Amino acid sequence: MIKRSKPLIGITPDVQDAAANDSTEKGEAVFFLRARYASAILQAGGIPVILPISSSRTRIRESLDRLSGVVVTGGNFDIHPRHYRETPGEELGNIKEDRTSFELEVISYALKKDLPLLGICGGTQAINVVLGGSLYQHIARQIPGATNHEKSALKETGGHKVHIKAGTKLKRIVRRDSIDVNTTHHQSIKNLGRSLIVNAVAGDGVVEGIESRDHSFVLGLQWHPEFLTRRSIAQKKIFTAFIRACERY
Secondary structure: OOOOOOOEEEEOEEEEOOOOOOOOOOOOEEEOOOOOHHHHHHHHOEEEEEEOOOOOHHHHHHHHHOOOOOOOOOOOOOOOOOHHHOOOOOOOOOOHHHHEEEEEEHHHHHHHHHEEEEEEEEHHHHHHHHOOEEEOOOOHOOOOOOOOOOOOOOOOOOOOEEEEEEOOOHHHOOOOOEEEEEEEEOEEOOOOOOEEEEEEEEEEOEEEEEOOOOOEEEEEEEHHHHHHHOOOHHHHHHHHOOOOOHHHO
16 A cells, blocks of 8 residues: 555545535536535544545445545435335435445445544444444434434534443543533434444433444544534544544554
8 A cells, every 4th residue: 555644534425416506507416525524634634535426336445445544424314224124214314325325335345444434423323234233213212211412413512421431442532431522313323233332322321432343443423523623622532543543554
């Protein structure tokens, strides 16, 4: 692998149909990415690049072969339950099958290569699904007594606290027993996938973070740390640790 002064980090984008974007020609989709994802990678010492959504396994793997790490981002959509062997519930949200299939392949190949992998929000759920886990399709219906995990959507200050489990990579990174987070999800991890452990939980028991025992750096966070790095040293440390892992790759 060619060594670079700074690691090249692929980030999965969202996709929007041309019908929803007046600035494009009719029939042409648009890839887009919140600038905060790229900014967090730049600030931590990496070089961010957008990974174009593709249905070609060959092209996806060729792209990842040139990278030192991958960030799988969140978005306003749900993973279709067939990917974790369940039927859709009535609260199932928007489905983006092209993006989902792409991200599942990205994660599968990254895991195979032991490429450093950071999942954010829906990216965390996708990591769990790739490794054979399942999801609660709607927290409010399936987890009695759970709080509203959508109420603090993308704020620059945390909406609630999560407890960081002892002995985990996340605990070694943030060096805190708990941190404030800003969740915006109506689904959450149900059954854990292979090799995964829980590293963060909310006060109501909802899983907010996962990591792999069998890979050098696989970290999934149900919240959006890219919105919190300016105010929280702990959140900034997450991206720093990820980039250090990418430098070692």
